[in-house]
Amino acid sequence: MSSDIAQPTTATGHARQYGDRALQTLLSANRALLRAEQVNALYQEMCRIIVETGGYAMAWIGIARHDPGRSVDAVAHYGDRDGYLRDLRISWADVANGRGPTGTAIRTESVQINHDFECNPRMEPWRERARSHGYRSSLSIPLRDERAVFGALTLYAREPDAFDGAELELLNQLAEDLSHGVRHLRLRQEHAHNARLLRRSLFATIEALTVALEKKDPFTAGHQRRVSRLSARIARELGVSDFDIEGIRIAAQLHDVGMIQVPSELLVKTGPLTPDDYDLIRRHARAGFDILEPIDFPWPVAEMVHQHHERIDGGGYPRGLRGERILLGARIIAVADTAVAMNTAKPYRETPGPDATLQALRDGRGTAYDPAVVDACLHLLRDLREAA
Template structure:
């Protein structure tokens, strides 16, 4: 006998009307996990009318094993009264995608759980953007470690080994090797150094220089003969990789980038980096490894004369600055993506970063710490990338449900950046920039000294810049009101030393408010 279709009170039907307008796929279920309604996006996926969903269950639309999993999650939410969110891969039209599922309980006026809402969001592009940024960060970190090896290694062989060790240090790449020959008359390339979990593969690797042999058609030999980078994204499907397919498969090697390494007449060879997944080397990664190889070539040559060696020290300092600039440019690019979605706050993150640095300077923070503070400010609202654009630019006060979505942005920004090894605690600074001294902030409810100083500075800078700039729902309030506001919050919510430093800067006219509107940007 089918379970009866339950109904929700009037307030729940009002919620249904709101949910039907959301761009994501949404369903509402009762306590028995029976569907009550859904929005048009979800109904379109099923190829049915919205009205046809009522009374159905997951078992009517999905495989039994998957339906059982969905209902187990339903019970967890309704019994605990707490929302859950999971990310999971799925296939759509034969292509891999990523789905984010959020389930939240629905309560009646008496506080009793009467059902739940489930929201399904395709986050494939977000995951791809994050993965691309992470791959870039991995390559940049390998480059940075290589630059340190160039300075620290005293002998050439030590340098070559240090380079391979640096590339595989975080286990992103299972194998890095450098091979070469002392002159073009040699027929076989020699492995000069190697590192990684698949290092045993390098010890049995046969690479022939002769282009008329099968071993001479591989990516490493070809890159040396052609003098250009060779990248193979699927080793098992490459005809030129035939002699090494079985061995590569046994070590889990799926992709390679090989870059010629020519350090004068005494070393002609290549740097090869292997990955454990297909399509692992993006153009950005390849570019970073090409730069890394150029640095290695220079490092080898510089050690062959004392004068050149001294010049290499200056080069490494320059490369370190380039790396830091690359990190800044990457973060600025991420910030611009958010600003394109929210024209009213275009430039807000940069202006907050600028004011935060002025406050930090006033408080005597060292230059390196100020650098991390600035970069944190540039992307402090990165987490808003998951907030619908129509909420960000809404010309009126936000509904509590909408504001709850916005309040998630510190945690979202933290999750995006937490696995990237910056020289500064940028992810934690962003996560804490809405925390208050008295513990009334979010998302962690931290208090006092548990909040990073950089976060306390960003909090004050964020308040001042927001109040002195136009917003969709109000005109700019001005510097005087901003000063009055942070004075009101001083001691109780805001760090008094930070507030005092900020007021000194504002009273001296060192920071000019940026009154930005949609019309002004046109």
Template sequence: MLQNNNTSVLVGTDACAPALHVMEELLKVVQQLSATHDLQAVMDIVRHSVRELTGSDGATFVLRDGEFCYYAEEDAITPLWKGLRFPMEICISGWVMRNRQPTIIEDIYHDDRIPIDVYRKTFVRSLAMVPIKTNDPIGAIGCYWSKVCQPTAEQVQVLHVLADTAAIAMDNIGYQESIASQARQLEEAIDGTLLTVAKMVELKDPYTSGHQRRVGILSYDMACELGWDKKRCEMLRRAAIVHDIGKIGIPGELLTKPSKLTPQEFGLIQTHAAMSYDILKDVNFLMPIAKIILQHHERLNGSGYPHGLTGEQILPEAKIIAVADVFEAMTSHRPYRPAPGMDAALEELLRNKGVLYDSVVVDALVRLVKEKNYCLPE
């Protein structure tokens, strides 16, 4: 066994077949994998083995999650993409899974399939990637080198054996259940973070405490009423939970001012939409949450802000949040005024239906309230 900087290296002398000691190590790995009962253990064994048996500088274990590649585990000299999801069409593991074949890339800077912006921040220069289950890929295993190099046939062979063994081990443990539970945990963590952020905004403006959360619930329910698929409804709810996040940059005394605002003060408050966008624009939410929030004060006829967008220029998600925002605000008490109430809120929305607010969205809310006795939770 040769020692590399950070990992031990097992390499064969024959370029066409794994050497005996590599085979022995592989057999041990196969035995370990057959005795594992959970996905995390499979991924841990594989990522360690990939580095040890190929002598590479990094290894990733990628799971297919619908149309996304989930970089579930890694073992590398410096961090790569653990915990991130990328659309299948933009990452190399997606290419490997869609084309059901391995790939070797000697120099990532000379391959069109590589999203260079994502790789530039990493040590990676060369890579090899194989699908897990070639006929119907459920994931991929990759190994990476920090220098330009051509992986040997033996190294690729080792990757194939590990991928095949991982596939069997994953079948044995019912990996789909594990992926679902990991995804649930991740979503719960995202929700927790967003709610915390929402509360931080509300600390500045306690009068509107719970406003964003309730707009989130109402937006979700309206999207369901419109027949949107559950995932899209869920992402909309998340966007709505932080739709006023930019208010964190507005002076508290302005947000809570009980008397009428001057035009200058109102102008300052209006900047919260663009500030929300700035805060969230670089966060990868798999949905244009920042753009949706930027548009939540736009109105169909172009009278909204910040850009005076009209009709189809406004995202459907932003149109729903706009209606939910008005409805929630008008049905909630404020210390300086009683709630105008549900009837007044519906009247305002119906009067401006098709002018300020999207007709289909307003109709969905009216159906919920009038026909289904919808009530917003406290």
């Protein structure tokens, strides 16, 4: 810790007053840390608390840049109504404009106490500016991350000898807490950024799989997207959480991805399908599971795809699951798939049409399909053009 040659002259009776204001500042600062969401907003809030709660004249935070001049950027300040920082060029290099408290704190990684601008010979370059703003003393505390000092917190007081004893210890703790808070927020933001990149990559993969299937089977182009949209709407109608709706939407968009492994000539066959043809097509549910299971989705996407042809009475495939053993997402996709498929032309049949679709859903209610899911779908599809 560095201190200028001008020694404290304030009465010791002021020590408790200074310590109390520093303690209140520290408590308020820690409450702000708990609420913080963004680094820059935290910097600004800390400066505000230091001035409004602590009663200090001004506070600012400077970040060390690694440019040729090793400049210090003021990223937040409070109490500087008269522009003390305006046009002030500060460096953390060992040059004339880097030998003030802030630059020295960063460069030497040590606390810099200026007891009195009027008496401290090192403050001569800034004395007149400080005098015109009513500042008598200052304190600069380095801010550290896990690697090195990345900036400094600088405070100004209107009285000399304002930073000493218990007050200095508490303000050092505040700066340390701020540093920890910044590290935590940066890690959180880095994780959020990585999550966004992963999400974009995931959706690109989903889109690529969808396009690949549509190219293989042009008769069902757009089918998976329409099933996805309707499934999400049914899930929302049932009160499913936004998080789980997203998983259902993704599973629905990929529900027929296993068709990639079905021979192309079968997908475009214009005549009636044989029992062997149906057997090959039914394998797509398991094939889809095998394709998607290695992908680390935050939802059971592969299992929903695996189950989307199961029926609540046990009459579905590939495993003959019943009732609640079938995931809700799969039960939703089953109904949406039926509603959309019956309004889509196939090479081997005409489109049954809206009335037949409604009747098929009603007939399957409680046997093939979950009654609540059917009711939600029928409510949404008064006009079956939404499923087309």
